[in-house]
Amino acid sequence: MIICADGLASIREAISTAFPNTEYQRCIVHQDRNTLKYVADKDRKEFSKDLKTIYNATNEEQGRKNRDYVTEKWSTKYPNAMKRWERDWDVITPIFKFSADVRKVIYTKKAIESLNATYRKLNRQRSVFSSSQALLKALYL
Incomplete structure (x- = not known):
């Protein structure tokens, strides 16, 4: 690894x-x-x-x-x-x-930085997700 x-x-x-x-x-x-x-x-x-x-x-x-x-x-x-x-x-x-x-x-490490930036943006908009699956959908859709 x-x-x-x-x-x-x-x-x-x-x-x-x-x-x-x-x-x-x-x-x-x-x-x-x-x-x-x-x-x-x-x-x-x-x-x-x-x-x-x-x-x-x-x-x-x-x-x-x-x-x-x-x-x-x-x-x-x-x-x-x-x-x-x-x-x-x-x-x-x-x-x-x-x-x-x-x-x-x-x-x-740009890919992970991009993912983290997307997560921060989503988290500012909505700090609670109904499930981990909902978070993953929000990140990747």
Whole structure:
């Protein structure tokens, strides 16, 4: 099993305690966003394109080479931008164990965030559901 999550403090330990033998994958979308905070607006498009070469690499070795290239290319202009990629590499790399089709699903936690947003919206409109089945119908219809 694999769980894609943010880099919240102690999340990795909580996952390994609750679900032993589960792979923890850092959410790449959040990793990107956190990186781009350090980059000026005028450079974000090019920088973002370079970041994609890291997690779209065919394997971990190529991903590491691409990460090192991006770090070298941008380090003089944005010295702090790539520090998290180096520090968190071990929780970014599980993505390379999977096929391209699976990667598209696990590189972000957007699906669950979308479901949670829908639930919050429904809950604001109606805080009580007659049954769990009624809640599921409201969520998925």
